[in-house]
Amino acid sequence: MRSVQKLANDEWQPIQFYNLQYxxxxxxxxxxxPVSDNGKHxxxxxxxxxxxxxxxxxIDCETY
Known part of the structure; x- marks a missing residue:
């Protein structure tokens, strides 16, 4: 099962994928x-x- 975490206030917090924002x-x-793109997570x-x-x-995204 795939899970998503969003960085908020310097902490990783669980979030539903559809609640992500630009x-x-x-x-x-x-x-x-971890899901990665060329080793970036x-x-x-x-x-x-x-x-x-x-x-x-x-979702469209770039690696950080």
Whole structure:
């Protein structure tokens, strides 16, 4: 199961994926394994979550 944490007040706090907002720093886990992009585990939201063509939530982001 995938979980999401948002950085708020210098602490990682659980958040529902659909509650992320543009500019949020976040990280995701598949069970206990961090989701990464080229070894980077922290992302910055460059959009708010939206549904893709398959009906799944998606968010545009960059690595931090």
């Amino acid at each position: 500019g949020d720093y976040f990280r995701m886990f598949d069970n206990i394994t 922290i992302f910055i939201a460059t959009s708010s979550p939206y549904y893709n063509d398959e009906g799944h939530y998606k």
